[in-house]
Amino acid sequence: MELVTPSIGLLFWSALAFFILMFVLGKFAWKPITQALKEREDSIDEALKSAETARKQLESLKTDNERLLQEARIERDKLMKEANEIKDQILAKAKSDAKSEGDKMISAAKEAIEMEKVNAMNQLKTQVANLTVDLAEKILRNKMEDRSLQEVFVNDSLKNITLN
Amino acid sequence: MTHINNLKSIQYIIKKAIFTIVFSIVSLFSFANHDTTHLATANVHEENNGEEKFDINKTIMEHVADAHDWHLWGHTSIHLPVILYTNKGLDIFSSGKFNHGHDIYVGKYAYKMEHEKIHAVDENGNVLEDVSVLDFSITKNVATLLITVFGLILIFLTVANGYSKRGIGAPKGIQSWLEPIILFVRDDIATPNLGKHTNKYMPYLLTVFFFIWFNNMLGLIPFFPGGANVTGNIAVTMVLSVITFVLTNINAKKAYWSHIFLPHVPLWLYPLMIPVEIIGIFTKPFALMIRLFANITAGHILVLSLVCLAILFKSFAVGFATTPLIVFISAIELLVAFLQAFIFTILSALFIGMAVNIETEEAHH
Numbered sequence: 001m002e003l004v005t006p007s008i009g010l011l012f013w014s015a016l017a018f019f020i021l022m023f024v025l026g027k028f029a030w031k032p033i034t035q036a037l038k039e040r041e042d043s044i045d046e047a048l049k050s051a052e053t054a055r056k057q058l059e060s061l062k063t064d065n066e067r068l069l070q071e072a073r074i075e076r077d078k079l080m081k082e083a084n085e086i087k088d089q090i091l092a093k094a095k096s097d098a099k100s101e102g103d104k105m106i107s108a109a110k111e112a113i114e115m116e117k118v119n120a121m122n123q124l125k126t127q128v129a130n131l132t133v134d135l136a137e138k139i140l141r142n143k144m145e146d147r148s149l150q151e152v153f154v155n156d157s158l159k160n161i162t163l164n
Numbered sequence: 165m166t167h168i169n170n171l172k173s174i175q176y177i178i179k180k181a182i183f184t185i186v187f188s189i190v191s192l193f194s195f196a197n198h199d200t201t202h203l204a205t206a207n208v209h210e211e212n213n214g215e216e217k218f219d220i221n222k223t224i225m226e227h228v229a230d231a232h233d234w235h236l237w238g239h240t241s242i243h244l245p246v247i248l249y250t251n252k253g254l255d256i257f258s259s260g261k262f263n264h265g266h267d268i269y270v271g272k273y274a275y276k277m278e279h280e281k282i283h284a285v286d287e288n289g290n291v292l293e294d295v296s297v298l299d300f301s302i303t304k305n306v307a308t309l310l311i312t313v314f315g316l317i318l319i320f321l322t323v324a325n326g327y328s329k330r331g332i333g334a335p336k337g338i339q340s341w342l343e344p345i346i347l348f349v350r351d352d353i354a355t356p357n358l359g360k361h362t363n364k365y366m367p368y369l370l371t372v373f374f375f376i377w378f379n380n381m382l383g384l385i386p387f388f389p390g391g392a393n394v395t396g397n398i399a400v401t402m403v404l405s406v407i408t409f410v411l412t413n414i415n416a417k418k419a420y421w422s423h424i425f426l427p428h429v430p431l432w433l434y435p436l437m438i439p440v441e442i443i444g445i446f447t448k449p450f451a452l453m454i455r456l457f458a459n460i461t462a463g464h465i466l467v468l469s470l471v472c473l474a475i476l477f478k479s480f481a482v483g484f485a486t487t488p489l490i491v492f493i494s495a496i497e498l499l500v501a502f503l504q505a506f507i508f509t510i511l512s513a514l515f516i517g518m519a520v521n522i523e524t525e526e527a528h529h
Binding site for chain 1: 225228229230247279281298299300301302303305306309310312313316317320321323324327328331332343346347350363366367368370371375394397398399400402403404407457461
């Protein structure tokens with residue numbers, strides 16, 4: 001029976017001891033411990049979450065990059081095509097320009113040649129005429145005494161020359 | 165590979181066997197030593213034929229109960245202070261003055277100690293029945309309580325210091341050893357029962373858990389500073405269960421009281437139900453008190469009975485036979501030490517949780 005009869009002394013001391021223990025531990029141990037545990041859990045949670053968002057961001061960055069690359073490729077192709085076109089245009093224009101310039105030069109040269117030719121022909125004509133006249137004079141001086149005959153002969157000769 | 169494993173397991177078994185033997189010898193000797201001194205002092209009655217009679221009942225009850233001296237070995241004891249309060253005031257003196265109950269100490273009254281109970285007596289040694297002596301002595305259990313308080317404060321301030329030093333970093337040393345247990349109390353005991361009120365009751369639950377566990381373990385150590393049966397003392401378990409009782413009832417929600425005084429039964433059952441519910445308020449903490457007390461005391465009695473067998477039969481053979489049994493029971497007691505701390509804590513959490521979370525529970529119905 002004594003075993004199940006609580007003694008007043010132990011009741012008092014155990015209550016006192018327990019309350020002191022609870023007070024001291026509650027203030028200096030449980031509070032900082034539970035707070036630190038909570039903080040750590042929160043930080044782990046946060047770290048996991050931020051890792052997840054980082055992963056997602058990386059993924060979106062990757063797709064972004066791919067998209068940008070694709071766009072750049074398309075842009076490059078477009079630019080190349082345009083450049084090719086411009087090059088063709090320039091070449092064609094240069095060709096046509098050169099051709100027209102050449103044509104112009106050729107025609108000018110032709111004109112000049114024609115003119116020179118006419119000049120040369122005229123000079124030749126005068127020279128031939130002079131030579132002919134000289135020659136005819138000499139021949140005629142030697143052969144023709146008759147004045148009328150001379151005139152007929154000269155006129156005929158001249159006619160022939162003009163016809164040429 | 166299997167060969168190495170076998171070798172390892174054999175080594176392990178040998179190590180375990182050596183440990184077991186050493187442990188059992190130590191426990192046997194410390195208990196035996198204890199009991200032989202009692203043979204010399206109190207528990208031996210000279211019978212007519214001169215043979216010594218060993219009173220096993222008395223020995224065990226003395227070990228399980230509280231004491232004013234802390235017996236160490238042989239004739240060596242620590243004489244703890246006796247603090248008495250009578251109508252003449254306080255009397256403080258060493259328990260050595262009683263000389264294990266043989267002498268009378270004269271303070272404001274003359275005091276005599278009989279079976280660890282202190283009475284005021286007259287000059288002839290007759291008990292004065294009309295003088296009530298309140299015994300606030302620092303007994304073996306109180307001294308153990310003080311050790312527990314200092315021990316737990318030391319341990320957990322070290323742990324808390326670890327947190328303030330390492331912040332949210334990985335725990336180290338004793339901190340990493342106790343952290344899983346603290347988390348166990350929080351996540352498996354408190355949170356499932358208390359829900360959003362968990363933080364408010366965590367200090368109590370953690371303190372009560374480690375207080376009971378530490379004392380249970382101390383009680384299993386057969387020599388100083390262990391050996392006291394603190395958590396197997398009804399006064400201690402009463403204090404703990406009264407705290408749970410008070411916490412339950414002062415924090416209880418309105419629905420808790422309406423559940424008691426306006427139960428969901430036909431009106432004609434009220435005269436039966438209301439008393440039952442009111443008794444229920446008290447039986448829950450009462451069961452807590454008895455459960456812890458009975459489990460721990462029973463464990464002590466069991467181990468002590470087995471130890472006493474060898475002394476009772478005065479035979480080394482019996483001692484060798486009972487030793488493995490004592491080791492086995494002691495191992496079970498290690499488990500019980502944790503289990504009872506766990507049960508007390510989880511039931512406290514449950515009772516408090518039922519009182520403070522009753523609204524959400526009603527909403528489910």
